[in-house]
Amino acid sequence: MTPGKTQRSVFFVSDRTGITAELLGKTLLTQFPGVEFHKRTLPFVDSVEKLQIAVAEINDCARQEGMRPVVFSTLIDEKLRTLIASAEALCIDLFADFISQLESELGQVSSHALGLSHGMGDELVYQKRMDAVNYTLLHDDGINTVNYDRAEVILVGVSRSGKTPTCLYLAMQYGIYAANYPLTPDDFSSQALPKSLMAHKAKLYGLTITAERLAKIRNERKPDSRYAALENCQSEIRAAENLLRQGHVPILDTTTMSVEEIAISILYGTGLIKRLKS
Amino acid sequence: MTPGKTQRSVFFVSDRTGITAELLGKTLLTQFPGVEFHKRTLPFVDSVEKLQIAVAEINDCARQEGMRPVVFSTLIDEKLRTLIASAEALCIDLFADFISQLESELGQVSSHALGLSHGMGDELVYQKRMDAVNYTLLHDDGINTVNYDRAEVILVGVSRSGKTPTCLYLAMQYGIYAANYPLTPDDFSSQALPKSLMAHKAKLYGLTITAERLAKIRNERKPDSRYAALENCQSEIRAAENLLRQGHVPILDTTTMSVEEIAISILYGTGLIKRLKS
Numbered sequence: 001m002t003p004g005k006t007q008r009s010v011f012f013v014s015d016r017t018g019i020t021a022e023l024l025g026k027t028l029l030t031q032f033p034g035v036e037f038h039k040r041t042l043p044f045v046d047s048v049e050k051l052q053i054a055v056a057e058i059n060d061c062a063r064q065e066g067m068r069p070v071v072f073s074t075l076i077d078e079k080l081r082t083l084i085a086s087a088e089a090l091c092i093d094l095f096a097d098f099i100s101q102l103e104s105e106l107g108q109v110s111s112h113a114l115g116l117s118h119g120m121g122d123e124l125v126y127q128k129r130m131d132a133v134n135y136t137l138l139h140d141d142g143i144n145t146v147n148y149d150r151a152e153v154i155l156v157g158v159s160r161s162g163k164t165p166t167c168l169y170l171a172m173q174y175g176i177y178a179a180n181y182p183l184t185p186d187d188f189s190s191q192a193l194p195k196s197l198m199a200h201k202a203k204l205y206g207l208t209i210t211a212e213r214l215a216k217i218r219n220e221r222k223p224d225s226r227y228a229a230l231e232n233c234q235s236e237i238r239a240a241e242n243l244l245r246q247g248h249v250p251i252l253d254t255t256t257m258s259v260e261e262i263a264i265s266i267l268y269g270t271g272l273i274k275r276l277k278s
Numbered sequence: 279m280t281p282g283k284t285q286r287s288v289f290f291v292s293d294r295t296g297i298t299a300e301l302l303g304k305t306l307l308t309q310f311p312g313v314e315f316h317k318r319t320l321p322f323v324d325s326v327e328k329l330q331i332a333v334a335e336i337n338d339c340a341r342q343e344g345m346r347p348v349v350f351s352t353l354i355d356e357k358l359r360t361l362i363a364s365a366e367a368l369c370i371d372l373f374a375d376f377i378s379q380l381e382s383e384l385g386q387v388s389s390h391a392l393g394l395s396h397g398m399g400d401e402l403v404y405q406k407r408m409d410a411v412n413y414t415l416l417h418d419d420g421i422n423t424v425n426y427d428r429a430e431v432i433l434v435g436v437s438r439s440g441k442t443p444t445c446l447y448l449a450m451q452y453g454i455y456a457a458n459y460p461l462t463p464d465d466f467s468s469q470a471l472p473k474s475l476m477a478h479k480a481k482l483y484g485l486t487i488t489a490e491r492l493a494k495i496r497n498e499r500k501p502d503s504r505y506a507a508l509e510n511c512q513s514e515i516r517a518a519e520n521l522l523r524q525g526h527v528p529i530l531d532t533t534t535m536s537v538e539e540i541a542i543s544i545l546y547g548t549g550l551i552k553r554l555k556s
Contacts, residue, residue, distance in 0.1 A: 006384070006385075006386075008384065016539070017538050017539055017542040018542065019301075019538060019542070020301050020302055020305050023297075023298050023301055023302075024298055024301075024302050024372060027298050027352065027373075028373065028376050028377060028380060029380075030389075031354070031377060031380070031388035031389050032380065032384055032386055032388060032389065033389055034386050035384055035386060041551070043542050043546065044542075070380070070383065070384075074305070076309070090379065090380075090383045092376055092379060092380075094302060094376075095305075095306065097375065098306050098370055098372075099306060099309060101368065101370060102306060102307075102309070102310065102348070102368075102370075105348065105368045106284070106286065106310055106313055106348075107284075108284075108310055108312050108313060110309035110310060111308075111309050111310065111311055126536060127498075129443075129537075130443055130537070133442070133443045133446065134442075137415075137418070137442070140415070164411070164412075164415070165408055165411045165450065168411065168446055168450060169450060172443065172446060172447060172450065172537070220405070220409075258404060259407075259408070259450070260295050260297060261294070261295055264295040264296065264297070264321050264322075268321065273319070
């Protein structure tokens with residue numbers, strides 16, 4: 001408990017995983033830094049019985065705290081939506097208003113099918129995502145440079161510039177075949193990017209980072225090593241950026257970016273986003 | 279273009295990555311299977327100039343198609359929210375109503391800080407996620423059974439039952455140290471789970487799958503192999519389930535589940551969700 005902050009309980013209630021409710025709900029809550037929120041997610045609430053248990057838990061919470069909780073819900077079934085609205089809480093139904101606006105705009109009644117967004121959905125699309133994860137694992141960290149023909153993007157940068165998690169995120173979320181290649185002192189001694197990379201020049205995307213941030217990240221892995229020393233980071237980054245620039249490879253500075261932000265920037269920077277839309 | 283389906287254009291407009299807008303927007307759109315949606319995301323729209331370009335693109339689309347598009351937006355800045363509402367579109371502002379409801383409920387004015395949900399956010403939490411991804415990569419597929427002390431969960435099952443993508447998802451999204459161990463014919467010949475696993479019994483979580491589905495997945499990787507043959511899948515699954523049951527390890531059937539659904543089920547099934555809340 002943080003002194004001076006208001007305490008409020010929050011529930012995310014969903015008929016499926018609750019991922020969407022949490023995501024939008026938490027984004028909204030970040031707008032209230034003066035409140036400390038105690039969050040609970042109730043996923044797979046897909047029957048009247050389960051919903052009644054959820055409402056009982058919410059009402060218990062309201063009684064115990066003497067203050068009604070905030071509930072974010074993503075429930076498709078209308079009966080469940082009516083029931084959750086009866087809870088002793090500020091109930092924010094993330095579907096209600098929007099579904100009716102869309103119905104009148106599109107001139108169609110909604111299907112009321114259960115949340116499709118985090119199920120397997122289109123099996124081919126899902127399979128592509130899982131295949132991409134496997135491809136990325138087999139082409140992580142330059143361990144396999146022969147199958148770059150299938151790569152859709154190849155991230156290039158010094159060790160710990162964010163390549164691996166970004167590749168995995170691109171594969172998992174977007175089904176992108178993402179390989180990555182770490183630039184090491186071996187590469188710096190030659191005057192150009194390795195031939196195995198230059199054969200796929202159009203797919204290359206460079207990641208860079210400030211030396212200070214890189215040294216911090218590397219120090220957590222190998223404290224007080226030459227690998228993590230600031231001067232070494234500086235010289236590796238300088239050499240890597242030179243090679244990338246010389247090869248006319250686009251470069252993204254990841255210093256202050258999350259893996260999600262890096263991934264989206266790459267999707268747009270490479271034009272891969274267009275393939276995803278088709 | 280699918281014959282007989284209405285065509286409608288959709289834009290997701292965000293001041294950050296657009297992930298939240300896409301997620302909720304797409305969930306809502308899945309409720310209208312009779313309409314074919316052409317989706318475009320406009321991320322990082324964080325200034326009046328960028329917003330004017332976005333509005334121009336939306337209005338162009340409305341003119342060309344003779345029908346106004348649907349716009350889902352997650353914009354924090356009020357000026358930008360007012361501007362997007364002027365576009366020739368059905369504008370669904372995923373923040374507007376909710377922010378004002380929360381303001382009056384919480385008795386606080388919202389901070390109007392830019393979308394924090396997919397930035398680095400709390401650096402320690404973010405670092406934990408990246409560390410967990412690294413841990414998971416080093417403990418994938420039983421390649422390293424010595425560091426199970428640090429594991430928070432160890433998924434156990436036959437090859438291709440969903441262990442690896444689930445571990446990566448748990449690590450990437452929730453910062454969970456997730457290892458996995460593939461049960462192979464070597465394990466089946468003994469009468470119990472390997473000692474390296476049983477030493478961490480409380481962390482074990484079994485994944486199973488129907489033989490038909492497993493054979494299908496394996497056939498895509500190694501067509502017409504003994505590995506993928508239905509009878510072999512049946513006997514591997516039977517042997518694996520026997521070992522898991524004998525070790526009193528909980529078993530989850532992943533046959534019809536997405537990686538997101540498996541991950542959430544494990545978070546709740548193991549009780550790990552409680553650690554995440556604290």
